Amino acid sequence: MSLVPSLFGGRRSNVFDPFSLDAWDPFEGLLTPSSARDMAAFTNARVDWKETPEAHVFKADLPGLMKEEVKVGVEDKNILQISGERSKENEEKNDKWHRLERASGKFMRRFKLPENAKMEEVKATMENGVLTVTVPKAPEKKPEVKSIDISG
Numbered sequence: 761m762s763l764v765p766s767l768f769g770g771r772r773s774n775v776f777d778p779f780s781l782d783a784w785d786p787f788e789g790l791l792t793p794s795s796a797r798d799m800a801a802f803t804n805a806r807v808d809w810k811e812t813p814e815a816h817v818f819k820a821d822l823p824g825l826m827k828e829e830v831k832v833g834v835e836d837k838n839i840l841q842i843s844g845e846r847s848k849e850n851e852e853k854n855d856k857w858h859r860l861e862r863a864s865g866k867f868m869r870r871f872k873l874p875e876n877a878k879m880e881e882v883k884a885t886m887e888n889g890v891l892t893v894t895v896p897k898a899p900e901k902k903p904e905v906k907s908i909d910i911s912g
Contacts, residue, residue: 805820805821805867805869806820806821807820808820814896815894815896816873816877816895817895818842818894818895819892819893820842820893822890825844825846825889826886827886830886831844832882832891832893834879838872838875838879839871840871840895841869841871843869844866844867845865846864846865846867848864848865876897876898876900877895877897878895878897878898882894882895882896
């Protein structure tokens with residue numbers, strides 16, 4: 761087991777991965793206001809996007825959230841928007857906190873979808889803290905080929 765197991769994080773968050781959108785910050789959590797940490801944590805809510813022959817499928821890990829706290833919408837006819845808010849933990853006057861790492865606050869992710877996405881048929885489900893959004897695809901139109909007789 762590594763002494764710094766979270767240094768290069770989960771899937772596609774490696775500093776050596778040229779396609780990674782996540783940058784590793786060695787000073788993360790140091791001298792940073794908690795509100796900025798909260799915003800950064802939720803701004804970077806992890807979402808997987810895969811394309812199958814029939815649909816675009818998005819899976820977002822949203823542990824501790826209920827479906828009433830999450831919104832899925834379509835903007836400008838081709839932008840899928842996933843947003844929500846996790847409430848801050850109630851603090852009692854006599855509570856003594858030793859560590860506060862779970863993020864609270866708002867989050868929003870947007871994804872521009874290709875023209876073949878059927879945005880009017882988007883479906884979303886949430887189970888065990890995982891949001892699954894399915895966007896069906898329009899069938900591919902094959903070019904019509906007209907046969908020409910060759911004379912001569």
